[in-house]
Amino acid sequence: MTGIRLDNTVAAIAAELPGAAELFRGHDISFCCGGNVQLSEAAVKAGVAPSALLAELQALVVAARRDAPAETSDLIGHILDRYHQTHRAELAWLIPLAQKVERVHGDHPSAPIGLSQVLERLRDDLESHMMKEEQVLFPIMRRGGSAVIAHPITQMRDEHEEEAEHLRTVEHVTHGLSLPPGACGSWTALYTGLRKFTDDLVTHMHLENAVLFPRFETQAQAAV
Numbered sequence: 001m002t003g004i005r006l007d008n009t010v011a012a013i014a015a016e017l018p019g020a021a022e023l024f025r026g027h028d029i030s031f032c033c034g035g036n037v038q039l040s041e042a043a044v045k046a047g048v049a050p051s052a053l054l055a056e057l058q059a060l061v062v063a064a065r066r067d068a069p070a071e072t073s074d075l076i077g078h079i080l081d082r083y084h085q086t087h088r089a090e091l092a093w094l095i096p097l098a099q100k101v102e103r104v105h106g107d108h109p110s111a112p113i114g115l116s117q118v119l120e121r122l123r124d125d126l127e128s129h130m131m132k133e134e135q136v137l138f139p140i141m142r143r144g145g146s147a148v149i150a151h152p153i154t155q156m157r158d159e160h161e162e163e164a165e166h167l168r169t170v171e172h173v174t175h176g177l178s179l180p181p182g183a184c185g186s187w188t189a190l191y192t193g194l195r196k197f198t199d200d201l202v203t204h205m206h207l208e209n210a211v212l213f214p215r216f217e218t219q220a221q222a223a224v
Contacts, residue, residue, distance in 0.1 A: 004017070016206060126201075157213065
């Protein structure tokens with residue numbers, strides 16, 4: 001997402017712009033249930049001037065561009081090291097911790113019932129997605145691209161949409177990652193970890209969608 005407009009939906013912005021989810025939470029704007037409303041409408045409902053909210057989001061757009069090495073091979077290496085490996089390591093402990101919180105606090109009205117199952121589905125889909133990038137797409141890119149690269153890129157973009165839907169479900173079952181009063185250490189650690197993981201995943205997808213993929217989509221179009 002290279003620019004934000006007031007007619008963009010809250011859900012789309014949260015899924016594509018690093019930091020937007022936390023900004024929306026701070027303004028008590030839901031981007032899971034009812035997230036398909038335009039930014040202008042969501043701002044008014046939250047009691048925020050649409051122009052002010054737009055300015056905050058535009059600042060995030062500028063900040064997101066800083067997390068991208070300029071050279072393509074370096075950018076791919078950054079994505080692999082900073083995001084692929086980190087996602088795997090974090091999901092390995094987030095899932096059992098979610099299972100523990102659901103088991104111990106299942107009778108609490110704010111309990112994140114179903115969270116561990118959502119994270120397991122996300123892990124499986126994300127692992128398949130990352131393997132395709134690691135074994136097929138990224139090696140092609142490091143060799144300079146291909147005239148037929150547009151198809152796998154389109155598939156990766158489609159899978160990003162599926163991952164974004166998983167993130168919206170995480171937001172829903174955790175009530176916006178909102179801890180109840182007196183939450184235990186495990187519950188607190190779970191939501192702290194989820195905040196980092198979800199923002200990392202959005203940043204990861206943003207770097208691919210907005211920075212890496214367009215370099216090769218332009219090349220594929222020129223070859224037609």
